Amino acid sequence: MTTTTAADATTTATDVLIVGAGPTGLTLACTLARAGASVRIIDKSREFHRASRGKGLNQRSRELFDDLGVGAEAAASGTEHITLRKYRDGVAIADTVTFADRTPTPDTPYASGLLIPQWRTEEILRHKLAEYGVAPERGCELAGFTQDTDGVVATLTDGRRIEAAYLVGCDGGHSPVRKALGVGFEGATHAEESMVIGDVRVDGLDPAYWHQWFDEDAALMLCPFRGSTHWQLQGTPERGADGRPAAPTLESFQRLADRCTRDGGIRLSDPTWFSAYRINVRMADRFRVGRVFLAGDAAHVHSIAGGLGMNTGIQDAFNLGWKLAYVVLGHAAPGLLDTYEEERLPVAAWTLDLTDERLRAVVEGVKEAGVGTEAVITDDVTTLGVGYGWSALAWGGEKAGGRAPDALCRNGRLFDVFAGPHFTLLGFGRGSEAALAEAGEKCAGLLRTHLVTEQDDPDGHARRAYGVEGDGLVLVRPDNHIALSAGADRGAEVVDRLLRLGR
Template identity: 35%
Template sequence: MATGSHPSVLIAGAGPSGLILALTLLKSGVPVRLINKEPVHRIGSRGAGVQARTLELYDILGVLPEILKAADKTHARRRMYALPGGTEVVEQVPVAEWVEPTPGTPHPNAVAISQEVHEDILRGYLADLGGAVELGTELRSFEQFPDHVVAQLVKTGADGTESTESARFEYLVGTDGVHSVVRKQLGLTFLGETREEQHLLVGDIIVEEGLDRGLWHYWIPESQLMVFRPGTKEANGLRFAFAGVPEHWKHATPTREEFVEEFYKVTGRRDVKFGAAPWISVFRPSMRMVDKFSVGRVFVAGDAAHCHSPTGGQGLNSSVQDAANLGWKLALAATGRAPAALLDSYSVERLPVIAEMLRLTTALHDKMFDALADGGGDESTWVRGGAFAMLGVNARGSPIVLADESAGAAGGAYAAVESGRVQAGYRAPDAPGLGGAAARLFELFGPASHTALVFGGDARARQEAATALGRWPRGTVRAVRVLPAGYAAEESGWEFEVVKDREGHAYAAYAGGAKEEMRVVIVRPDGMVGAVVSAAEGIERYGKLIFG
């Protein structure tokens, strides 16, 4: 897959992180080649939870409409059953607290969508940009040079014959899963542990009758857990997870018939009738991450860089956010508009986020297995939401983030802004009710350029800001003047698009309500605030951090 004469970036692995990276680069005008060693696309629900922050990234990237159209957006409720018998309902409560949308956070609640459907939708958006996944093509090895990477590829035809190819690229990104060839050949340390004794069985199965497909169903016999939940491709299907599997299943994946019989044995629910099981898999939870995300011109993202317990629904989302962080930086470096040193910030920004993600998911995993040992645990064992919505994931303290003096003290890598006012290094909130160039701020943001929002200021200050932004490389910034409601803009002739904050949400969030003092908020292509400054000098300082 490529646009232009020659692909600049090879992406090995076409899961969500590879697809999002390819979309980001193509939208930025960077030709890519996206390969996948499997001859067919994967099936199964797998990582079905899409968290609030990922929905915002999808909104900015322009792929959210079809995701929401296909997703289960109902407020999930958990039903616990008493044992023995398995039919008496002990409790039925929300899986996560429902969060009302606000002007700044229009997508606060996670949705469920089969990963199979999810990836198919992303491939559709990719096709709209002239892209496609090259199936049956495996990266076997690569060699780095000062200004390029040479990859050795093997393509397997429909008849099983193999053909080899040596191809040159400017950059290589491994999104090739937990057994990543790229990570191993880079010699990256995969720090952490594998829980050899804790096997989990997961899969999808058709439920013909007996279980409400709009609920999460829990049975907790001694030292075991059986869960069924929505999120499959099939309308009459449910995803399942089974902890505390029989010993012999730890070495051989059970058949559909064996699993169904074990379900009846564990739950006592022979009233439940099952159909086909599209996929079943047994795995041992591993909690691991790389010591760095890149070496030279080669990078890793997603499962190639980290793996962890599925509790908390962070895996797919962290992978997508890796790609969003790397994508805009790689686009600038590949097009010569920023120095290669900018790419060092990818590892710097993602390492603390992934370390915190592993801490949170491992703690939740341990709490779940402890609960199985003592008969079910308390409510906090099973409730999700909060930090797991990922709205607090940030890049605070990054060497390419420029904060003003009023910013509060830095929190953890998952800690949201406490002041209620936009701060550098954190997510940029939305603001609806605009007039002019856009109806809301998320329409102004995009993966191919920064967005500079200019609030207040006198004519001279705004002109100086426009001049400073004009020194940035062509096409790297969208300059927007935000006017308060009731304000008539004089003709300036400067390179500003204009929006009017008719409902006051933008000024309240971004300027603290002040309408006179100039405040410039520079939003990165990944929806993070890169800089909060009050004068042209700050714009120039941030520009040097990014463009050298």
């Protein structure tokens, strides 16, 4: 909801202003809007792009999309367990299926990530956001902002002003928000590691495979998408007489394809997007300055190895979103917001290290044995193991801070119980009923309670997933991480923690 004042009809107000309507900004907006916070999301682009860009949701992001209510729509537009077909000297030498040895389990519903073009991911999130009456405001460029202890005032290039309690920069690696804050963005640019990328039609290839040619002096990858006539091309750039990468063109893409396939009859056409990039490995030294936050590429950029860029931004947004909502709606004190940087900055640092290591593995594998991008397929890139055991919100128990696992119960999945902007208190055994009743009454509006009995969990999936023996309590955060595991007699502690949240 926005408001205007008689004194200045060009000034409007909102709880949270998001700058940047990519996957990070849209995820954040959805998380805030469904919680009941007012939100505006602006983007300087006048049209929604149709580029494939970041083309995959990993297993953890798929779980979060389920929580937001868009998981099924994403799955219907994407591909699981894509087969990587590798070539050497123009000849197919091996097929590798991503996460072929994994199957869904009761606590982990997704054995594979999802190959889906970024434009479609953004479209799905925009449709969900529209259900809350919010739409990205296109052609709205941030000119600057000021902040004080009461809020932020942002000025757009057309002179309009937006007053907000908080502002979040989700505006990419060149983030004007980050630059205006004066936040350092330390790291390195690897000029020698440059790539070209684009979306083209491809004739002469089977779309059942992600085709990858890796030779000593050139590389080409052509990735198909479900329901799309266009493939994503990635490869090594042509270089000019000065040795510098030349701008990508359809003709240069075709020459690269002819070179790698030994003129194998593949024809490229109808390009809709071209780009060239050098690998940057950089991270902001702070993710927050006062009432202004950074998320996604505005806070960290790294190698594409593992496909973690978009996923890390989505997971930043899911972490920050519930916390901002709780503060602006009065459910928690502002101190809760300190845990965003506390939790996500170390994860970003880990991601930079991981993607650097995985890129080296690909490069060395290509040189030595013709290995392709399967070198990045490890448990780490699922981010299912990412947790916050060091956090001020890890309140006790061996699994505190970790991802809350799913489980199949008689009446459905635990993830269905968790879905939404609330904490969830799981009570194991009849001895937990009193604690559930007390917490449910005293923390109404913040908490959903769920009793897990032998009848509800006949195969013991939930007990095993949470390591609970006998009667016990497990408190799950709105972002589906464990806050507390405790005995059934500690219900009063749960109530106290929730009522003092952020204090």
